[in-house]
Amino acid sequence: MTEQPTKLSTEEQILEAAQAVFLEKGLAGARMQEIADRAGINKALLHYYFRSKEKLSALIIERAISVILPRVMAVLDTDLELFDKIRLVVDTYLTFVSRNSFLPLFIVNEVNRNPHFFFRAVVEKERTHLDKFRRQVDEAVAQGRIHPISSAQLFMNVMSLVIFPFLGKPIIQAGLGLSEEDFKREMENRRTEVAEFVIRAIRA
Amino acid sequence: MTEQPTKLSTEEQILEAAQAVFLEKGLAGARMQEIADRAGINKALLHYYFRSKEKLSALIIERAISVILPRVMAVLDTDLELFDKIRLVVDTYLTFVSRNSFLPLFIVNEVNRNPHFFFRAVVEKERTHLDKFRRQVDEAVAQGRIHPISSAQLFMNVMSLVIFPFLGKPIIQAGLGLSEEDFKREMENRRTEVAEFVIRAIRA
DNA sequence: AGATGGATTGACCGTTTGGTTAAGATGATG
DNA sequence: CATCATCTTAACCAAACGGTCAATCCATCT
Known part of the structure; x- marks a missing residue:
């Protein structure tokens, strides 16, 4: 022992x-x-x-971002059909963040406090993945498979629905009177509900 | 002069x-x-x-919250039909926050850092308004007017779609390559698009 | 003019903070 | 065992911080 x-x-x-x-x-x-x-x-x-504190914090920020960003981007880059891609990205993100629930607040904070760092260090290499998603959406709209929506709006919507509940957890808990377990259960439900919500919203 | x-x-x-x-x-x-x-x-x-700094900050936090919370709650408390209520709450919130774009990050931050303060000081008196909204949703579901969805999930979704873009602005801007004007224009679009997105998602 | 009382200031204080320094452990290598 | 680079520590430092104080300013009232 x-x-x-x-x-x-x-x-x-x-x-x-x-x-x-x-x-x-x-x-x-x-x-x-x-x-x-x-x-x-x-x-x-x-x-x-x-x-120094600066160098240490820069490292932590970079670490935090590089742990979560590629995860989502990788999914957006797959060849999945649009609806399945939405299902997978929602599930992937929610699963991951449930186990790192402080991450979103930290990232959102520091990225807002120092956007330039984020913009240059991380995103420019990842944007290609997003382009693929954007084309996929535009195509689906053109083919009339989904309701007219700009890829920007759809991207924002999915991000919002997936990330915000972790940022606004205390507000939501207080507003709805949810206990810790209640909240956790609702988050578990979101794993499937959010994707279907989005799909119903865009399906033609 | x-x-x-x-x-x-x-x-x-x-x-x-x-x-x-x-x-x-x-x-x-x-x-x-x-x-x-x-x-x-x-x-x-x-x-x-x-x-002291503590007393000053407590005042600012309370001021910030009490300026934005009643605005949304007042709309949720009206007798509007559900879809119109969603349209109005989205428009109200987006209009207001566009002119105070730092507010959400600040509130989300401090509420997370000190949930108890928020819970006791502000929300307990406002929860009644939410009950009205919740009943309205449950009723609409029972009548089959909208897709089955818990009021909690719907509340989270609307909150998310409306608030998150302001928190994640730099991430969204970087990810989609939006200039300041681009972003502003997309936010303007959201004033109508978000509500219709939600309504399409829940309409039976 | 003098007195009164709130508004305002510069100078100051104790503590906390990020950061440094010089001196020692520790362990591998010859 | 001596050497040497890597780790580790207690003690220390200057700057920044929140907060205080006695002294002034200034409008109002008597």
Whole structure:
């Protein structure tokens, strides 16, 4: 029974602690001391590995984005038929974010606070995937298979329906009087309901 | 031509400056010095009017929420037929937020950071309005006028479609390659498109 | 003019914050 | 065992921060 919980390297311990604190407190609210404490190390060591708060936070932001963005983009890039693609992207995203429910708020926050960084570092290489989705939508409209809708609006709608509930969780919970379990159950329902909602909205 | 831009009282000047800084930098990122500077006053005077950062921020948060929440709730409380109600709430919200585009991010942030405050201070008195909307939806489902959908899911969907684009603006802009004017135009389109999207999705 | 009381200020204070430094562990290598 | 680079620490530092204070300003009233 030698306790050895897959001992993480100091660097990995720091990154996990940093991610936890940054997601919880936000960029400005996070303290280097707290990150060090949670990583079980000294504050000096923290600066030894990652020279400054800025560099550490930039790393965490990039890590957070690069973990979630490709997941969605990969689905949008498949050759699935449009409705199935919508079903899959909704399910993929909701499944993932349910296990990382602080991520959306953090990303949305920092991307708004520093759009340029996000724009250049991550999106420009991923835009091709979106082009494929856009053509697919335009084609379906042209063929009369779906109601006239711009790909931009449809993209926004799917993103909104999938991401927002995690950002607005306390508002929704309070507004509807949902307990933690209630909310979780409703989120589970969304895995199928959102896609069908969208499909009913656009099906010709 | 006596320039006199409706000279605000010192207190009002402070509140406006505080709101601007808090929305821009977030709660933790905002500095009392910057608020004082923007209000054109001394930092000591700032504490003379509002004793601490906490009390000032609590005021701004409450102000922000109480400005936007009743607007939506009032619409949900009207006797309009369901589809018209959806049209109106979408239009009302989008019109208002377009002119206060930093508000949603700020509110979502602080409500997540301190849900209890939000829950007790604001929502409990407003939940009655939502009950009316919920009954209306349940009734429409029972009568077969709309597709089976829980009022919770429908509420989340409308909220999502209306609010998220403002939170995810940089992501959407980058993803779709929209200029500032492009984005603004798409948001203008949403004023009518979102409601019709929702109605198509639920109409039996 | 003098007194009163709220509004306003510059100078100051204690604490917290991100960051540094110099001195030691530690462990692999010759 | 000596060497050397990598880790790790306690102690420290300057700057920034929220907040306070005594002193002034200034309009109003007597």
